[in-house]
Amino acid sequence: MSTSAALLEEPASxxxxxxxxxxxxxxxxxxxxxxxxxxxxxSLWEGLPETATRVLDLGCGTGYWSNRLASRYPHARVTxxxxxxxxxxxxxxxxxxxxxxxxxxxETLPFEKPAFDVVFSNLAIQWCRDNxxxxxxxxxxxxxxxxxxxxxxxxxxxxxxxxxxxxxxxLLPLPGARELHGIIESSGLVLLRQSIEPRTFYYPDLHxxxxxxxxxxxxxxxxxxxxxxxxxxxxxxxxxxxxxxQGLPVSYHCFxxxxxxxx
Numbered sequence: 001m002s003t004s005a006a007l008l009e010e011p012a013s014x015x016x017x018x019x020x021x022x023x024x025x026x027x028x029x030x031x032x033x034x035x036x037x038x039x040x041x042x043s044l045w046e047g048l049p050e051t052a053t054r055v056l057d058l059g060c061g062t063g064y065w066s067n068r069l070a071s072r073y074p075h076a077r078v079t080x081x082x083x084x085x086x087x088x089x090x091x092x093x094x095x096x097x098x099x100x101x102x103x104x105x106x107e108t109l110p111f112e113k114p115a116f117d118v119v120f121s122n123l124a125i126q127w128c129r130d131n132x133x134x135x136x137x138x139x140x141x142x143x144x145x146x147x148x149x150x151x152x153x154x155x156x157x158x159x160x161x162x163x164x165x166x167x168x169x170x171l172l173p174l175p176g177a178r179e180l181h182g183i184i185e186s187s188g189l190v191l192l193r194q195s196i197e198p199r200t201f202y203y204p205d206l207h208x209x210x211x212x213x214x215x216x217x218x219x220x221x222x223x224x225x226x227x228x229x230x231x232x233x234x235x236x237x238x239x240x241x242x243x244x245x246q247g248l249p250v251s252y253h254c255f256x257x258x259x260x261x262x263x
Contacts (some may be wrong), residue, residue, distance in 0.1 A: 011134060012129060016083060016105055016145035019127050023061070024086025026214075030062050033212055036201045040254050041065060041122035044151045046192070049260055052076050052118040053079070058106055058150075059124020060081075063091030067101050079116075081109070083127075103170075107133035113260075114143040126153045126174055135187035135259075142261035148189070152180075154196065154253040161209065161250065164239035177255060184259060193258040206236045209248055 013053040022262040023030075045068070060080030070078045079100040082088050088101045094227070104110040106121070106128050119138060128134050138148050155174050177196060184191050203209045210217045239248055 002048070012107075015129060021086045021175045023082070023084035025220065026093065027062060027090040030090075031064065031085070032056070034064075035063075036199070036212065036250070036252060037123050039201070040151055040199060040252065041171070043195075043197070043254075044120070044122055044149055044256055046110065047256075048072070048149055049118060049147065052232075053213040054116045054118070054143075055079070056081060056111075056116045056119045058109075058119055058121035059127075060091060060101075061067075061087045063087075063095045063099065063101075065120060065122055066091065067095045070095075070099055073118075073240065081106075107137060109137040109141050111141045111147075113140045114146065115141045117143045117146040119146070119148040121148065122148045123151055123153065125150060126172060131175060131180065131183045135189055138259065139187050139189050139261055142189075144261060144263055147192070148257070148259040148261075148263050151256040152255050152257070154255050156198070156214050157251065158213070159251055160239065160242050160248070161213065163242070166235075166238070177195040180255070180257075188261075188263075189259045190262050192260050193256075195256045197254045197256070199252045199254055200249050201252070202244065202249055204247050206239050206248065209239070209250055213252070 003224055026094055044138065053076050055069050055076050055078045057078065057080045060066045060082045063080055066078055066080035070076070073245055077100070080088070080091055081102045081104050082091075083103065083105045085103055088103055092100075092101050102110065106125055107130050125131065125134050142148060152173075155176055157174065158171055162171055163179065166180055175193075201212075203212060242249055
């Protein structure tokens with residue numbers, strides 16, 4: 001059985017616990033290493049509405065975007081939600097109580113309906129195994145006319161890393177754009193806008209590449225994850241064949257969505 005298939009068959013509670021643990025461990029270093037995530041979030045930021053009164057940062061992490069949302073909408077009630085208690089602890093220390101911090105997951109949002117007129121979610125829902133549940137939860141908590149602004153990832157993301165390690169099955173099993181379209185339609189949400197944009201970031205060496213992934217929690221421990229020195233050397237050599245003048249490339253296939261709850 002491939003790693004991707006094993007992840008899909010794993011009990012949901014176990015998978016969520018692994019994700020929460022990985023991101024909690026990453027919290028102290030996340031802000032220093034999350035440059036790719038920040039760049040991708042900026043394109044999402046540009047499409048937000050001018051006004052909002054109840055805002056959810058879904059997958060808030062260390063609270064960077066939650067804090068910016070609170071500044072952008074100074075009269076709004078801003079909530080930051082994350083599955084990882086370590087991330088939320090870091091956010092509370094850094095940004096205090098002007099933002100409401102809530103532990104929970106995107107598939108079963110712990111809010112009364114309707115709770116928000118804007119949901120912001122940058123690179124979070126790709127960690128969810130049940131996208132049908134995510135979209136139903138968004139439909140439930142959005143007010144009529146409320147919008148969800150989301151970035152997620154499509155297949156092809158981290159292809160260079162998969163090539164270097166020769167373990168493409170170890171990557172997250174990501175749904176394609178067509179599959180997500182069907183899921184959105186079945187939820188009752190309306191797709192207002194979308195864009196697909198390949199983004200490539202560059203790193204000086206393999207150590208920096210892996211730090212950018214592990215350091216933001218974007219890797220869940222697997223039983224077969226240990227590599228020998230020979231395997232590590234081979235991975236470095238393979239990655240070097242991809243080197244460009246800017247450095248070693250790492251690709252993210254970004255899917256930006258603007259959704260609305262019509263009723």
